Amino acid sequence: MTETDLLRKLVVELRYKPELGFYSKMDAVGANLSDDFPHWQRSPLTVEVRNRKKHRRVFLGHQRCFYETDLTPAYPNPEFDFAEKTLTEVCTGIGLREVKRVGLRQWFASDLNKSFALMVDEIASRFLNQGDDLRAILSDKTHDVAYVAEFETSDGWKYHLRLGPMTKEQWFQVVGYEANIFESPEESKETSFEEYRKGFPENFLYLDVDCYKENVPTDQFAELMTTFRRRSHDLVVKLIRYCRG
Numbered sequence: 696m697t698e699t700d701l702l703r704k705l706v707v708e709l710r711y712k713p714e715l716g717f718y719s720k721m722d723a724v725g726a727n728l729s730d731d732f733p734h735w736q737r738s739p740l741t742v743e744v745r746n747r748k749k750h751r752r753v754f755l756g757h758q759r760c761f762y763e764t765d766l767t768p769a770y771p772n773p774e775f776d777f778a779e780k781t782l783t784e785v786c787t788g789i790g791l792r793e794v795k796r797v798g799l800r801q802w803f804a805s806d807l808n809k810s811f812a813l814m815v816d817e818i819a820s821r822f823l824n825q826g827d828d829l830r831a832i833l834s835d836k837t838h839d840v841a842y843v844a845e846f847e848t849s850d851g852w853k854y855h856l857r858l859g860p861m862t863k864e865q866w867f868q869v870v871g872y873e874a875n876i877f878e879s880p881e882e883s884k885e886t887s888f889e890e891y892r893k894g895f896p897e898n899f900l901y902l903d904v905d906c907y908k909e910n911v912p913t914d915q916f917a918e919l920m921t922t923f924r925r926r927s928h929d930l931v932v933k934l935i936r937y938c939r940g
Contacts, residue, residue, distance in 0.1 A: 701935075703895075704802040704870060707778045707920070708761040709786070709794045717757045717789060724788035728753060728781065734875075747878045748886050753781060760785050765876060767894055772924075779920045786913045797911045799923040802870055803902040804861070804895055805935045811898040814860035815840050818938065822858070852908035852919075854927065858934065861901035867892065869901075900938050902931055 718740075725735060725742040732744035732753060745752040750765040762778045786794075807814060815837055819825070822842040841859035848854075861869075877888040884890055906923040 701803045701805045702766055702774075702801055703804050704763075704765050705774055705778065706761055706763045706798075706800045707782060708759060708796075708798040708800075709782060709791075709916075710759045710796040710798075711789075711791055711794045713757045720789055721755050724755060724785055725753075727784060727788060731777075731781070736875075745876055747876060748883065750876050750886070750891070751777075752873065752876050753785070755785065755789075760789075763873070763876070765872065765891060767891065775920065775924050779917050783913075783916065786916065791913050793910065793912050794916070796907055796909050797916060797919055798905065798907040799920065799927070800903070800905040801927060801931075803900075803904075803931055803935075804866065805900040805902065805938075806896040807900050807935075807939055811860050811862060814898070814900065814938075817940065818842065818859060821937070848926070850922075852906060852923070854907070855903070855905040856930075857901070857903035858938075859901055860898060862898045863892075863895045866895060866901065900935060902934065904931060 721742045722737075725737075725744050728744050729735070732746050732751065734745040734747055736743045736745075740757065742755045743752060752763050754761050754763075760782070762781055764774055764778070766774060809817075819837050819840045823840065839860070841857060843855075843857050845853060845855050872888065874888065877891065878886045880887040880889055904927045906927055908919060911919055
C-alpha cells in the first residue's frame with residue numbers, strides 16, 4: 696500500500712453560470728447516468744443519483760454539480776478516472792463550455808504508528824513557529840495542533856492544505872458523510888457505513904487537500920483533473936514521509 700492508497704474521501708465540484716435551460720436538461724442527464732448510479736432522488740430544482748454499493752453519488756443543481764465517493768483503502772486512480780468521465784458526461788448533457796470553478800478535494804488518513812500525543816509534539820515542532828517570544832505567550836502544554844495554509848502554484852491554481860493528528864472520533868465529526876451513499880447492514884454488511892467506519896485506525900495523520908481553479912473551459916477539465924491529482928498526490932506522499940520522520 697502506498698501513501699495515496701490512504702485516500703478515504705473524494706469530491707469533485709463544478710460551479711457554473713446559472714441558465715434557465717438547465718431544468719429541461721437535468722432529468723435526461725440523470726437518466727443517462729442510471730446504469731452506473733441506479734438509485735435516484737428528484738426535487739423540483741435538483742437531481743441526485745447514487746450507487747450505494749460503491750459509495751458514489753452525483754448531485755446536479757442549476758449553479759453547481761459534484762461527484763462524491765467514499766473509499767476503503769485501495770488504489771485510488773480508477774476513482775479519479777470515473778469521476779472525470781462522469782462529470783464530462785454531465786458537462787456535455789448540460790451544454791457547458793466553461794465552468795466558473797473546478798474544485799477537487801481529498802481527505803487522507805495515514806496511520807503513522809505513533810501515539811496521538813507524539814504526533815502533536817512532532818507536528819508542532821516541525822510545522823509551527825517555536826520562537827521564544829511565542830513560547831512565552833503560549834506556555835501551556837499543547838493538547839492538539841493543526842497546520843493550515845493556502846498556496847498558489849506557478850501555473851495559476853490554488854489549494855488549501857490542512858494537516859494534523861486526528862482520532863477516529865474526530866474524523867467523523869469533521870468530515871461530512873451522506874447516509875444514503877452506503878447500503879444498510881441488512882442489505883450488505885460489507886458495504887455499510889458501519890463497516891466503512893471500522894476500517895479507520897484509532898489515531899492517524901489527517902490531510903485535507905482542496906485544489907481549485909477558476910474560469911476553466913470544459914475541454915480543459917480532464918487535463919486539469921490530471922494536474923490536480925498528480926501534484927496533490929506528490930505533495931501528500933512527501934508530507935506523510937516527512938511526518939513519519
